[in-house]
Amino acid sequence: MIELSLAQMAQGLRQKTFSSRELTQAFLDRISQLNPRINAFITVTAETALQQAEQADARLAQSDASPLTGLPLAHKDIFCTQGVRTTCGSRMLENFTAPYSATVVSRLEEAGMVSLGKTNLDEFAMGSSNESSWFGPTLNPWDLNAVPGGSSGGSAAAVAARLVPAATGTDTGGSIRQPAAFCGITGIKPTYGRVSRWGMIAYASSLDQGGPMARSAEDCALLLQAMAGFDPKDSTSIQRNLPQYADALHEPLQGLTLGLPKEYFGEDLSPAMAKVLEQAIQTLEKLGVRCKEVSLPLTRLAIPAYYVIAPAEASTNLSRYDGVRFGHRCDQPQDLEDLYKRSRSEGFGEEVKRRILVGTYALSEGFYDAYYRKAQQLRRLITQDFQSSLKEVDLLLAPTTPTPAFDLGSKINDPVQMYLEDIYTLGVNLAGLPALSMPAGQVAGRPVGLQLIGNHFEEARLLNVAHQFQQVTDHHLQKPSGIE
């Protein structure tokens, strides 16, 4: 039962092969058995999950069901959930129970999905390894010595370990795609503004975007259909009709041109990864795709531009944590300044403090032009590079990461080394483009992620190419070897 795709599970529910309650219980059992080993969940909501499952079974019995009714999922613990604590991986919000639910959470709840709980993440989504979580790192189910990636590492590890069939994630600089790559699952970061940010705890507001993570492109398509769409509560939400993502999956790929950005296949890419990607490209060519080299000359500059813009926006967003209205408050504050300073210093971890300091510095008097303005100018040039290459080709194909999952502890003490890991994912966020990562093979037992990047609103095309690839390959069906 736990190996089925979401579409197959939905069919099983309709054919009464199993009930949502049985399905939910099966995953809850997996969670109690395996979560202690990989720490993918911060909070498990077994009781409410079983109630939601019973409601879903009732809806199914009355033929009042959506395609997602009764299917289990988990939310990255950055999405506010009314009545369930939302920690964002931080001590600051360790005891925070949001008074409302995020739009993404409400939409999936209305569709009848059963939420099993909240998944682990880098603190405030700031990290590429899940090691900055106040609740301890999540481990990679393929190899318990490896990181699962970040920041949506708990979601990725939970899906890979079959603790849940699908999960939500967020992607500010690669936080859906990189953990999807490291854990051998499929995840899509939609176009900026496609999925509502309302109730999604803010990190860098001009870059943040929620999206689905699951085992296949087909499952991601089902979820995205319910998650995406205009939300009047999000002032940057896009008013534009949604295509039927599931219908688009079956389009043939003949005549499609994929661009291979040469800067993404250069010296940063591990040779073993390059070999795996080469095979995947050959598979796609057999499906009728044509590939040609393109150039994104400013690729490396995405790292400094991102590591100014994101911390600057973070330092502003995180100024709301003041120990007054919600979140951690220090004991016995002497005065207001002491209240602010101690509450924030006790509540935030090291990486969050570093980014707040970098952002505050970049925005401070006398430095604004050299840092924030400069980064925003580069952002435009980087976006223009993407736009001109996407005039030549339909989509871009690239590695998601330079290497497979790295070892726990190997980069956490060197922030710059950690930032360099994001080289292939950051540009997409700066340009607001949709991008997907899917498994393309393995290197030494660790999965390799292949990234597809499209122009704005081309999610359906990305899912289509990934689905066609997954119809003729079985990388996405491989089970992690590190547990069981």
Next chain:
Amino acid sequence: MTLTTQDVEKVAHLARLQLDPQATDAYSQALTSILALVDQMQSIDTDGVLPMSHPMDATQRLRIDEVTEQPDRDHLQKIAPATEQGLYLVPRVVE
């Protein structure tokens, strides 16, 4: 650009953070290396390029100026660390 421990303390104050004095050195080293990475931006001439704050250059959507929400103060203040009669409590600011 090297950030001294004094620079770090100044920025920390602006951000209302209190750093452990023993950790200030480590922060100044980390921030210095991050700024060295960031300074790679200066290698590109961006004269005359319009800064981009939204990936599609969209501007903020406006809505009709009317009351649409009825906030429930008691409900919203349940998550506050300290309140009294609907007010948030902070240390005395004015003697």
